[in-house]
Amino acid sequence: MTGFATRAARAGINRDPAHRAVTAPIHLSSAFARETPELVPDFDYSRTAHPGRALFEESVADLEGGAGAVATASGMAAIDLLLNDLPRGARIVAPVDAYGGTRRLLDARATSGRFDVRYVRCWETGEIAAALEGGADLLLIETPSNPLLRITDIESTARLGKAAGALVAVDNTLLSPALQRPLTLGADCVLHSATKLINGHSDMVGGVLVETDTARLDRHRWWANAAGTGLAGFDAFLALRGIRTLPVRARTQSAAALEIAEWLAARPEVAAVHYPGLNDHPGHALAARQQSGFGVVLSLELAPDRDARVFAKALSLFTLAQSLGGVESLVSLPALMTHAAMTPDARAAAGISDRLIRLSVGLEDVADLISDLEAALTASATT
Numbered sequence: 001m002t003g004f005a006t007r008a009a010r011a012g013i014n015r016d017p018a019h020r021a022v023t024a025p026i027h028l029s030s031a032f033a034r035e036t037p038e039l040v041p042d043f044d045y046s047r048t049a050h051p052g053r054a055l056f057e058e059s060v061a062d063l064e065g066g067a068g069a070v071a072t073a074s075g076m077a078a079i080d081l082l083l084n085d086l087p088r089g090a091r092i093v094a095p096v097d098a099y100g101g102t103r104r105l106l107d108a109r110a111t112s113g114r115f116d117v118r119y120v121r122c123w124e125t126g127e128i129a130a131a132l133e134g135g136a137d138l139l140l141i142e143t144p145s146n147p148l149l150r151i152t153d154i155e156s157t158a159r160l161g162k163a164a165g166a167l168v169a170v171d172n173t174l175l176s177p178a179l180q181r182p183l184t185l186g187a188d189c190v191l192h193s194a195t196k197l198i199n200g201h202s203d204m205v206g207g208v209l210v211e212t213d214t215a216r217l218d219r220h221r222w223w224a225n226a227a228g229t230g231l232a233g234f235d236a237f238l239a240l241r242g243i244r245t246l247p248v249r250a251r252t253q254s255a256a257a258l259e260i261a262e263w264l265a266a267r268p269e270v271a272a273v274h275y276p277g278l279n280d281h282p283g284h285a286l287a288a289r290q291q292s293g294f295g296v297v298l299s300l301e302l303a304p305d306r307d308a309r310v311f312a313k314a315l316s317l318f319t320l321a322q323s324l325g326g327v328e329s330l331v332s333l334p335a336l337m338t339h340a341a342m343t344p345d346a347r348a349a350a351g352i353s354d355r356l357i358r359l360s361v362g363l364e365d366v367a368d369l370i371s372d373l374e375a376a377l378t379a380s381a382t383t
């Protein structure tokens, strides 16, 4: 098999049988003509499947090392496909500090009586083992976690989950297959918000669920068609285009994030920096082992004499917006933005303080980003 960068760079290249277009064309047609009424073509109706979605699915499945993938209209729709396949009353073990939207969906389904959800601090393997006692249907992990960048040991966690009879799923959004491949560490399936690092240009919303098991894959595909939650043609084109530069973006942005994390950690205005690339991060050794880069996201807490809102507003090269993984740098205040749907108690249990600031590092010159951060730190004094 060719290398990862080769497969990424050639995603959807030279795959047009009609005109031999080098780059896969955008198919926006909702329907495809049949030769005869009975003969069902490869592509029939675009809710079910279309060429651009198929190429994107094939590419992500290949990069993650799965048997296949289903691309969805959003990352949440990919998570919903996974949940959809569970029986009524299923027992789910999920991270206490899961992505805010995931937590909201799980809470809503638990409240309606669909599932029994137990939230655990996944970075403490013992807590996962305790929650799995008596069996479980799904173990969902997210590593590094968002926004605190805690690291879960995928290999030992997957072993525990499987022993308890649970399907082991990893939300790999924060790293992408360029920096972490959970299926090689024993996970059963991997999901992504393709909106983030995979597309990387902040110009579409989408998701993808990669499976190792073809029977589960077929059921997910059946539901994506039945419920109409598949990825649209234009968005599939954009996501596929994003994949071609994924390895180089992930590597360059991770290197910049590390430089910024080290710089912030040495500043007196900063009380804490959460980034697995730092030597004193509790998950550093584990991240170095199971990841092939430390990622593009970091978070920080300012010293008590600093104001996080003033800091975020004073930045000019980090746009105040709630996404991550794009070529442009972003800043967000999780308690007020991505994690606002959680109750204050749930946020406190997850360790998300009102003073926490999350940065997604883009492709700008690192020196410019650091100057911008320096000016904002100076401006953030409360006195």
Ligand SMILES: *Cc1c(COP(=O)(O)O)cnc(C)c1O
Residues within 6 Å of the ligand: 074, 075, 076, 077, 099, 101, 102, 142, 146, 171, 173, 174, 192, 193, 194, 195, 196, 205, 206, 207
């Ligand atoms: C953004 C995100 C999601 C949800 O994806 P959408 O594309 O916004 O629906 C899920 N998990 C993580 C870790 C995310 O960052």
